[in-house]
Amino acid sequence: MLPDLHDTTLYKHAVDIKGMAFNHGNSLTNEFSRKFIFGGYIDESLASREYANQTRYNRIGGDLGVQLSYRSGQTISKKHPHLGWMLSAASNVHFSGEYADDQFGLVFLGNASFLGESVSFSSLNGRFEQFLAVGGGLYNKKTKSFVSLNVVLPQQFIQLEIDKGSIGFSDEAEQIDLMMKGEVLQGNNSPYFKGLGAAINFDYNVPFGEPDGFSGVFSVKGRNIGGYQLNKAQVFKVDVDQSFNGFSVDELVEEDRFSALKDSINGTESEISSFRLLSGFLQAGKIVSVNSDKKIQSFFGIRMYTNTIFKPLVYAGAHYQPVEKVALGAQGAFGGYGNFRLGFYASYTNENLILSIGSEDILGLFLKSQKGHSGLIRLGWKI
Secondary structure: OOOOEEOOOOOOEEEEEEEEEEEEEOOOOHHHHHHHHOOOOOOHHHHHHHHHHOOOOEEEEEEEEEEEEEEEOOOOEOOEOOEEEEEEEEEEEEEEEEEOHHHHHHHHHOOHHHEOOEEEOOOOEEEEEEEEEEEEEEEEOOOOOEEEEEEEEEEEEEEEEEEEEEEEEOOOOOEEEEEEEEEEEEOOOOOOOOEEEEEEEEEEEEEEEOOOOOEEEEEEEEEEEEEEEEEEEEEEEEEEEEEEEOOOHHHHOOHHHHHHHHHHOOOEEEEEEEEEEOOOEEEEEEEEEOOOOOOEEEEEEEEEEOOOOOEEEEEEEEEEEEEOOEEEEEEEEEEEOOOEEEEEEEEEEOOOEEEEEEEOOOHHHOOOOOOEEEEEEEEEEEO
16 A cells, blocks of 8 residues: 555665554544544534435445554575565454445434334444464565465454345334344454464565556555454344334433344354455556656556445555655555545655655645544664
């Protein structure tokens, strides 16, 4: 992810630290989402304004991660002098969800606006996962292409899937008509790891073009391509179509009332082992070369997360090096969990150090009206 700088110089040792955080959606503004990120009170005025911004189909997602990697310049064998070995460790949090406008209104404004009507719960889905990944692999010393195999240790997991459903209210709210089919899957109660899995990371870098013409490096990247087995996961399934009397919506949040409702809808709870694919990351496109003598370089490509909520994201930008060792860059991107975003980064490079900071949503850092945040940092050291 931006800033993505390709360095082909040889070294004996290299340590790389990367950090990334973002959230993005197509409807929720930063004024609202910051209440969840930094804390705060959501009053009726803010909830009403936000409800007006929602569409029939809304999506949101985000990622928080840090990775530490080490590459050795030592040759692994005389037959393959161009190959070196590497180790890496990473911690990741990823979440994604999709919902409709009326579902948002019911949660944050209550049922007063829906008396005598029904609210559909179809296509309401969400997922949250946190995991560690530790592993190692081989890399090409010149092109910096690599492949690594990682052990995946899930720390948190919860997933909500509603296949179909609706909730209807009578004119006086004395009766609730509920139809719903769906499930909630949650990791076990272990304070450490919920299961075990594996994933691969890779970069495949190919130089193209002639030095005097359009040229550069085309890169195909993959991160966390794999999955894990959840052991003794808890699953709650519901398949109900009936009416309820004597419950108000406010009372449903009370523990005793909720337990009574839970019993009356004949929900089933069980313990299962379940295999889940990771929300992996794929990207293909032209990247920036640190070793180029061009003052201006272009970069562009397409990006995907391997879940059904993230839409293909296309991006394009320019990298400008006004003086030796210092560079600036900007990009525009469209797609993903939201729509258009504008990014910016700055980098400093010398013989032993690469330092880059940036954001793929620079306006979101300052404007409450934007619909996402992004922060990126990279520190690389080599000798």
